[in-house]
Amino acid sequence: MSERTLGFLISPSQVSRRVAALGVVALAASLAACGGGSDNGSTAAGATATLAVLETTDLHFNVRSYDYFKLADDKSYGFERTATLVRAARKEFANTLLVDNGDTIQGTALADYEATVNPIPCTQQLSMYKAMGALGFDAGTLGNHEFNYGLPFLNQVLGGGLDVDGVDAAKKCAGAGYPIVLANVVSSKTKKPLVQPYTLLERTLVAKGADGKEVKLPIKIGVIGFTTPGIMNWDKRYLEGKITTEGAVEAATKYVPELRAKGADVVVALLHGGMDNAPYTATMENPGLHLSKVAGIDAMVMGHQHGVFPDTAATPSFNLPGVDHKAGTVNGVPAVMASSWGKALGVVQLALQWDGSKWVVNKAASKAELRNIQSKNAAGATVTVDADPAIAPLIETQHQAAIQYVKTPIGQTDFRMSTLFADVGDPGAIQIVNQAQQAYVAAYLKASLPQYAQLPVLSVSAPFKSGFQGGADYTDVAVGPLAINNAADLYLYPNTVYAVKVNGGDIKNWLEAAAKRFNQIDPAKTTEQPLISTFPGYNFDMFTTPDVQYEIDVTQPVGSRIKNLTYLGKPIDVAQEFVIATNNYRATSGKSFIDKLDGSGTIWASPDANRDVVIDYIRKNPAVTRAANGAAKSWRFAKANVAGPVVFSSGANALPVAQAAGLANVSLVAADDGSGKGTAKYRIDLSK
Secondary structure, eight states, X not given: OOOOBTTOOOOGGGGGGHHHHHHHHHHHHHHHHHSTXXXXXXXXXXXXXXXEEEEEOOOTTOOSSEETTTTEEOTTOOHXXXXXXXXXXXXHXXXXXXXXXXXXXXXXXXXXXXXXXXXXXXXXXXXXXXXXXXXXXXXXOOOGGGGTXXXXXXXXXXXXXXXXXXXXXXXXXXXXXXXXXXXXEEETTTSSBSSOSEEEEEEEEEEEOTTSOEEXXXXXXXXXXXXXXXXXXXXXXXXXXXXXXXXXXXXXXXXXXXXXXXXXXXXXXXXXXXXXXXXXXTTOSOBHHHHTTSTXXXXXXXXXXXXXXXXXXXXXXXXXXXXXXXXXXXXXXXXXXXXXXXXEEEEEEEEEEEOSSSEEXXXXXXXXXXXXXXXXXXXXXXXXXXXXXXXXXXXXXXXXXXXXXXXXXXXXXXXXXXXXXXXXTOXXXXXXXXXXHHHXXXXXXXXXXXXXXXXXXXXXXXXXXXXXXXXXXXOEEOSEEEEHHHHHHHSOSOOEEEEEEEEHHHHHHHHHHHGXXXXXXXXXXXXXXXXXXXXXXXXXXXXXXXXXXXXXXXTSOXXXXXXXXXXXXXXXXXXXXXXXXXXXXXXXXXXXXXXXXXXXXXXXXXXXXXXXXXXXXXXXXXXXXXXXXXXXXXXXXXXXXXXXXXEEEEETTOHHHHHHTXXXXXXXXXXXXXXXXXXXXXXXXXXX
């Protein structure tokens, strides 16, 4: 029997008895559906119920509210707090469905520790999945970051069964603990979906009959998953020739009718993607607007973009045609996107009506909302949800092991290495990344690719942590000892080093694209103008070497901002060839920067992580100094006289960082910029 009552509660004391309890609950639910007060027949026509679909997304292995880079608690995120919201929702709603939307197994030092540093054995469940097991997830899908560690590791942590070249499909391991569904990724070996495209969950629903009395009725819930086709670029080295992808709309059009034919009353789509207004293509990264139009989808959970939907802000994100933030719908379909890192729980309340033989969704009466782990009280103070006490003990041993690992010393620094002012010219946390990448690629070309050894090797990197998540979301390494956690702070992602061959003209265009980071400033405007656009900081690629010099003129429109670009003191030759050290994401999915960043310009796809290359570089050069590793400014703003103030936000109490970096044109405007994110407002004088 596969039925169970939806939304049963698991208290901390019951965690260890979960497996046994499931069987008891399933049996009881099944019996209830056949009698004992339940009614499957037409006599229950007119019964109504609410099914609350609860979503986590982009958890990125943040089990604990803990920052492994800073070795400190951070109550602004963490699954252990989302878990408290889940338990509260289960008390509120008689019927719940708990789903996870992917990007679950990567993102923290603990994730890397279990995947690459001290890989967990087949018999051991991944700590993230172990923690999620305390809540009893009903289903989940895979995000793009599930593929970061390769298919053999993914096969292991999912419990085996991935029938694809290079993987032992017969391997039986601990697994995720809940059904994983993914409809748009296909094994090249079998021509079948890599994992099951969907699951059909048979449950018993607690409903209210037309007479107002409680009635229990069966329901079949179809759950189908989709990930972004970008995986074929981002993790090409692991996936090429082994899997292929389909568009979400094509896969949904194929499989949703199958679910309906098998009796699904409700179909919930798990989309590891978000929304943009571009015309649909089968390779688009964020197809939510288009997927919502596929007939037969009753609810949609989204992610990948680390955004929020519905958005209650005065100027909401995803202000797109067909999107209704008040109703929480996308083209009429109730939908949520629950931020990232466990900062929120998505809740879709599906209003259901029993027609005598099946459940029908009343979309007009359904609604969606986000429940945040942090909120403001009446006095304006931040209130944080308590952590679920059941979670931390489940992973304590691994948590402490990861902490000890990241404390491993590798060097020392005589200056504060920070991205707090990277947007306005401080290379303090970026130069050493570029130095490490450049040295690594140059050595490889000399040893193994002599046909390119005579070309100049340069490197670009970006401020990966630039305040998007709030005032603490900056790389910030204190003066003193350097450990692995500091190197992980300097390079946030588990990317690998790639080398691409470009010419001087490509470099200019690449930098023009990166300069989208800035709004166009009107010199005549007397009112305040924000310097930073919505273009992500992790795309603000920059050089940090005396060899390359250029100015960014923010008074000019996008595409016309790079001025006086020189190499070795002379105007850059647009035809001269260079090798640029970058990462696999940029080299293979950066076509919006230049065409050659579609993979065609790659001359070497290294197997080594950028972060590991940085760690190795510091080990070989342990005395890190401002003079040698943090003062090389390749770029500056072109001078401009602006009538009004040009402002930007950064971390609070950080002006000394700008001053130490020699940025004399930066001043503090307000210690609190009013955003509620713990950031301060600064002014930059573009005339200096």
